[in-house]
Amino acid sequence: MRRGPHEIRLPMKIVVGNGLLEKIGNYCRKLGFNEKVLVLTGPHVYYVAGKTVLDYLEDSRINADYFIVKEPTFDVVEEVQEVIREVRPETLVAVGGGKVIDVAKLASFRENLPFISVPTAASHDGIASPSVSLKRRDRTPVSLMAQPPMAIIADVDVIMRAPSRLLASGCGDIVAKLTAVRDARLAYMIKGEYCGDYALSLALLSAKHVMRSVDLIARRSEAGVRTLIEALISCGVAMSIAGSSRPCSGSEHLFSHALDLIAPKPALHGEQVGVGTIMMAYLHRMNWRRVKEFLRRVGAPTTAKELGIDEYYVVEALTIAHKVKPRRYTILGETGLTWEAAERLAKATGVIE
Numbered sequence: 338m339r340r341g342p343h344e345i346r347l348p349m350k351i352v353v354g355n356g357l358l359e360k361i362g363n364y365c366r367k368l369g370f371n372e373k374v375l376v377l378t379g380p381h382v383y384y385v386a387g388k389t390v391l392d393y394l395e396d397s398r399i400n401a402d403y404f405i406v407k408e409p410t411f412d413v414v415e416e417v418q419e420v421i422r423e424v425r426p427e428t429l430v431a432v433g434g435g436k437v438i439d440v441a442k443l444a445s446f447r448e449n450l451p452f453i454s455v456p457t458a459a460s461h462d463g464i465a466s467p468s469v470s471l472k473r474r475d476r477t478p479v480s481l482m483a484q485p486p487m488a489i490i491a492d493v494d495v496i497m498r499a500p501s502r503l504l505a506s507g508c509g510d511i512v513a514k515l516t517a518v519r520d521a522r523l524a525y526m527i528k529g530e531y532c533g534d535y536a537l538s539l540a541l542l543s544a545k546h547v548m549r550s551v552d553l554i555a556r557r558s559e560a561g562v563r564t565l566i567e568a569l570i571s572c573g574v575a576m577s578i579a580g581s582s583r584p585c586s587g588s589e590h591l592f593s594h595a596l597d598l599i600a601p602k603p604a605l606h607g608e609q610v611g612v613g614t615i616m617m618a619y620l621h622r623m624n625w626r627r628v629k630e631f632l633r634r635v636g637a638p639t640t641a642k643e644l645g646i647d648e649y650y651v652v653e654a655l656t657i658a659h660k661v662k663p664r665r666y667t668i669l670g671e672t673g674l675t676w677e678a679a680e681r682l683a684k685a686t687g688v689i690e
């Protein structure tokens with residue numbers, strides 16, 4: 338079979354280390370941005386890291402405007418685009434968690450600008466990926482391919498100070514690669530959907546590496562946090578290589594997207610995805626107990642109760658997950674699970690009582 342050319346865009350620079358925020362001016366200059374940048378940050382994270390970045394940019398005599406992202410919506414992306422057209426920055430610097438980074442990713446892509454990712458938490462793999470997930474007004478999730486960050490500056494000191502729950506959530510998003518890769522292989526066998534084995538292996542390697550480092554992560558040691566950050570970045574790179582989110586997002590993600598749609602108060606992305614991974618591993622006849630034990634040890638939820646979501650919604654989400662992104666073929670198949678099968682699955686894995 339002949340395939341067309343496969344184009345891969347990767348970050349130019351990835352830095353993981355201590356005290357990096359104060360060097361942000363240097364990094365901008367090294368990347369060729371000397372005049373003017375636009376910093377995107379969140380209302381809370383502004384005080385934690387955003388303001389520091391702005392101060393250090395000023396010290397480096399780089400003109401920096403800023404924009405506070407309150408909601409990650411398409412309207413906000415358009416607002417940011419307007420600001421870009423007004424201010425005409427050389428690059429966007431996204432200081433925050435996934436929401437800020439997603440908005441920066443899409444707005445910069447649409448305006449043909451590079452962006453620099455400065456994650457303040459290790460809560461999911463969007464910090465380095467080319468894909469964006471935003472919600473429409475009716476809560477339906479939309480995943481788009483935009484561009485990977487030109488550089489990722491991950492300050493370990495800042496990320497270590499983030500709430501412990503965010504780190505546990507990052508572990509959920511990483512363990513998900515076990516089932517995501519199985520789903521990708523299944524989609525190739527059943528649907529002939531090609532996804533390069535190198536990208537799949539890279540995603541899998543990240544998951545296995547993090548699972549091996551469970552002690553370090555459970556203790557919240559710096560080595561553990563670094564391992565997790567590097568694994569999340571590797572997953573972003575795997576998506577860039579694949580040109581899609583396939584290596585990192587399978588049925589466990591569909592389950593999480595379904596919960597986002599129906600649960601009155603959804604949990605964090607990585608938390609839901611982690612619980613989804615337990616159940617999808619069961620369907621794939623993998624060692625789901627190991628997944629559950631890993632999540633438990635890093636302090637991530639493993640049950641509906643711990644997610645803070647009513648058991649009813651967990652079962653319902655399992656029955657509708659296959660419809661959330663119909664083109665993403667997974668172990669859930671085209672018709673999904675019946676109510677009885679979903680209930681049995683959630684009970685067998687102890688997700689519901």
Ligand SMILES: [Zn+2]
Nearest residue numbers: 461462510610
């Ligand atoms: Zn994810």
